[in-house]
Amino acid sequence: MSGPPEVTQHLEALARGDRSAVDHLFPLIYGDLRALAGDFFRGRGAETLQPTALVHEAYARLVGRDREGWTGRRHFYSVAALAMRQILVDQARARGAQRRGGDLRRVSLEACDTPVAPETEVDPLVLDEALSALARLDPRQARIAELRFLTGLSVAETADVLGVSERTVKLDWRMARAWLRDALRDGERPRDDDAPGDGPPS
Amino acid sequence: MxxxxxxxxxxxxxxxxxxxxxxxxxxxxxxxxxxxxxxxxxxxxxxxxxxxxxxxxxxxxxxxxxxxxxEAWLGAPLERVGRFRVLERLGEGGMGVVFRALDETATDEQPVAVKVLHAGLASTGLVRRFRREAEVLSRLAHPGIARFLDAGVATAVTEDGTARPVHFLAMEYVPGDTILRHASYNGLDQRARLELMARVCDAVYAAHEAGIVHRDLKPGNVLVAPVDDDPVGMPKVLDFGVARHTGEDVETLTLTRTGAVLGTVPYMSPEQVSGGELAVTGASDIYGLGVLTYELLTGELPYPVRGLPLPEAARVVSELPPRRTGRRGDLDTVLGKALEKDPDDRYSSAAALAADLRRLAAGRPVLARPPSWATRSVRIVRRNRALAASVAGVVLALLVGVVVATSAAFREADLRADADASAAEARLAADVSARTAHIARLQNAAASLAAHDLPHARAVLDTCEPERRGWPWHLLRARLDDSIVRTWVPGVTKSSSAQLLPGRTPEEVFLVAVSQEEPRTASLFRWDVRSGAVELAWSRDGAQGTAFHVPTGTLTWIGLDGTWTREVLATGEVLASASMGDVDTKPLLTVPVHSADGVRVRFHGDVDLLLEWDGVEGSAPVVTRFPGQVVTDDAYRWVAWQRGRKILLRDELSGEERSWWEDGRPKSVQPDGTVVVHLTGTGRVALCRFPPDGAPLPDGAPVERRVVQLERGESIGDVVFHPTGDLVATLGGHRSTRVWSTTTGELLHAVHGGSIPQRAGLLLEDDRLVTLDDEGTLRAWDLRAPPGRLVTHGDTVTGLALAGDRVVFCTHDKKLGSVDLRTRELHALAPSPVDAWTLSRVAVSPDGRRLAVSCLRGPPHGRSAYVVDLATGETTELEERGMPWDGNIDFAWSPDGTRLALQDEYHGIDLFAWDADGGGPELVATSPLSGKGVRGAVAFSPDGRWLAARVGTQHAGLLDPETLEVVRRFPGERAILTVIAWSPDGTRLAGGFRDAVARIWSVEDRTILQRLQGHDRTVIGLAWSPDGALLATGSMDRSVRLWDTEHGDEVLRLADVRSEFRELTFARDGECLVGETRTGLWIWDSADAVDRPPVRDPPPPSRDVRDLVAPGG
Incomplete structure (x- = not known):
């Protein structure tokens, strides 16, 4: 089984270093993740959906189940994690819009009726901005945060996607986590980072 | 910070x-x-x-x-977008969702299509592209383009009353199908399809006139709205999402100037795929229209690029000529002009293409001219160099980060890191890309061969870089012509008429050829099908038609002056000679036909009459007029002719005449009265036959028809029958020569070679196919021995071993045989010297002196093994220690041939040794490492220093060859090891595993160098090529794959396999790969089929095992 050739082709272009392929992959993967999740929810009751499973399924659909050791796989997961992040932000925005009639304001997830852990009082929009700020300082740590925190990949999977050692993933994740804790502390939005001494720690 | x-x-x-x-x-x-x-x-x-x-x-x-x-995901369905009330969700794409909706402010009730951009994409550059489409559409007004209505940002309201702003685009709703579906659902004929495409061209022309290039013309972007009283329908071009203005400024250019390719590969022009965005003009749309026309008319793409990696697709589209449609008339000329590589050579406008399409539809001559081949080839060479350079240039530029993508996803820091990439990395990447491209080419050629698209396979193979051509390339190359005998016949040209006749013996074939060039020589050649020797038996200048009657050895030929002569070939004695008489059209009667007994002669030609001479000397020919042109007059008894769309058949014996409607032209009549009809336009051949008693068939039809489905649009050279009538061969076509079953219509064989189509052919009693091609080359194929397969008496081969230039094998039927890989000759098929139920494994010592065989014997022996001294023929049974061996037994010989390691599935390894005087064997060491579930997990290193064996179930290990102690272990990866093989230089070790992976270790540092992943099931066979560059793997998934051992790439998957291959070995010279499977011994031969001696009938079984191996090993 293999998916639409353009996904494979763009992934190969990306593997060769052609960053612009992301422009093409992003909508394709974003669209597919959405369609998959849509199918999932249309087909079942009000279960929750594991983001990891969603991304794996999208890979199988768009690239093929038989392409496990392929280099383009890493890039797929990178872009998929970005798409996932975008989707989560969209969800939050949509929810915000729904509740506040179009006013994009932060919303505590506790207000939702879905069973979530009490600690997930993180505003996706704030998180998104924090991740963007982190990406400007250290893109790899931001990517690790997306893959581990948002997509739920394991240390080994993350290492595989990014082509770095598991030790690096573990340490980077710890630092990124600390950074995000800092940035999200008291729900404060991290400030812009260009000036020395700015950003966390302030 | x-x-x-x-x-x-x-x-x-x-x-x-x-x-x-x-x-x-x-x-x-x-x-x-x-x-x-x-x-x-x-x-x-x-x-x-x-x-x-x-x-x-x-x-x-x-x-x-x-x-x-x-809840969060689906939200509530959209109820309205601005002033549009949503009726139905039409579909969802990567960019957004499309709805059918009603404009509530409009007075009519016409539905419209509303496209809403995904919220998640609103922050990306895509929103600009989305706006751009709206802007472009708003400037276009043409009935062939979906009409623009409105665009912008509007409030989307869901059913539960929530609202959010969205980007939207409203346009005309087209209640129709995509162009390909429309044409097939409505059964449009060729003329209607041409008109439909001409209308698409009109719309694209209008866009060009407005200064807009579409750049992504493909079937999904052309819908067709049904129109009353017009079956053709009105095409509507959609999706100007990647369109751009021709007079564009730099700022807007960056919108799509991404270096990567926009659009959909199979429909993109060479200048688009090679990334030269600046070169994309209206000519690129002409190209896209050409591809669309091609697909609409033939159902295929001009280039088989689906599924190829981008650089390879780019290369195919840039370098190869489009596949010919095989249609008659000017279609290929028109498509050729639309699909020219150089934009300047294409139609100057979409309107010009539309005009030629309409001329084609009306059957009038087109304006496009086929390009001159001389200038074209020079230009293609020149352009290929330029294109290759530009593609490489783009790749390099991307690698060093010169081209900065407008990516919302990867930000500046990433790009900066890219800019640091060194030139060395770029070179490395360029090499990777060249290697990937080479492999893609090989796989492309293999796929084309499997589809019997020989011209394409040849073109692809020809473009492979010479320094990368290795064994897989030669293997594929050899499949381009797998005829086993080829003889060029001088003087037979493309314009000669030719006929092949079976001779008096199976070896003999006659060729009657009449040249159409001065001095119009008629020749009769005798060809020996086995040796390939050709001999001119007779020739006359100034001849028209000539016929030869093999049983009587007599010839009849017609001179240019209209006299005909009948003579005896052997003596030259003239039996009769006469003028055609005063028939006014006699110069047109150019084809003599003998009656089956060779007494009478008929003459016919391109006129509606026949002349018949009764064979009595002095009598004048009788003229018979036909109400139509006589098409064929085979075997004398039957005359078939055509009148309008009717075929008429007369049985000369009974005088009965039959006719039936048939949309095709009769090609030949078989001795039993079967008429072969080439069906017009469909590329099918119908075999039509009247019921023997003349009564209609149960369904009332006058004839029984069996249809052989050729390629769509294929035209073939000839159709020939096997003497038994069971087989029919279609010669050439635009692909290969194929042999079909007349009873089931099933394709039995496809043979490759020769020009396409072939001029004449013949199927012989012994299942040899003989053809003559346009270049005057006679070829023969052996249909009993399809390429790659060797017949081995139908026994199941259970084991094989390389012995010098031979492969020794054993069979389930307890026989031992060998094949000389240089001559492909089967040497002996001797019974096992030890009485056994079955033989399971053989191994020949590298010095060729001893042969080890394992077998299953009846009680009380069970599994046992014996060694044959090939010098003396003496057989020694190996003695097991205490416990009987059980399960599979595997062998490994030391390189000097003095030691034999034997491993069974349960007890372990026993090492036997012979002394210098030939004394032995003696059991010198044992080890408890057993081979449970394994076949082939012991192997001596090429220098004899180590014995490799499986340790535990997952690891490979090196054993001391004296003591069998484990001295080194190779890491496994939690998978069961099933087979081990040393690289020829002894530096690497390959293992096959149950997790479908083959792994290669470095012997020196015990690291895994490569993981060869691709098989679906356990890897059970391994063979290194003699140079160590390739590894062949056989698997339970019934495939054999070839790997580049240095880089770990899967190079080729060998087709034609229907059973799993266990043991594999390359020949010593690396020319062929031999595999053992339940269905026999297979040889994949990279040598040209002609260089292989023909497969002969197996020799009578020898009684002597010593014949297995050539003297001196």
């Missing part, structure tokens, strides 16, 4: 994270650090400890999951 500071902080964090607190503090205090950095590290270390917050290790992913709820 800036990225550099953060990097420094990161390095410190990594170093200190797991150190004790006081050490952390001390280091930070002592180090000479900027305050920002030190502060940052302190803060990060403070916040590092695990806590039960949202980032806790066991909660990762929960956060995402909590957001992905059904």
């Amino acid at each position: 800036n990225p550099a500071q953060y990097r420094e902080a990161r390095a410190l964090f990594h170093r200190l994270a797991d150190r004790p607190d006081d050490e952390q503090r001390r280091t930070l205090d002592d180090a000479d650090l900027e305050t920002t950095v030190a502060e940052c590290v302190r803060r990060m270390l403070d916040l590092d400890p695990a806590s039960d917050d949202v980032f806790a290790e066991d909660r990762l992913g929960d956060y995402g999951r909590s957001l992905l709820t059904e």
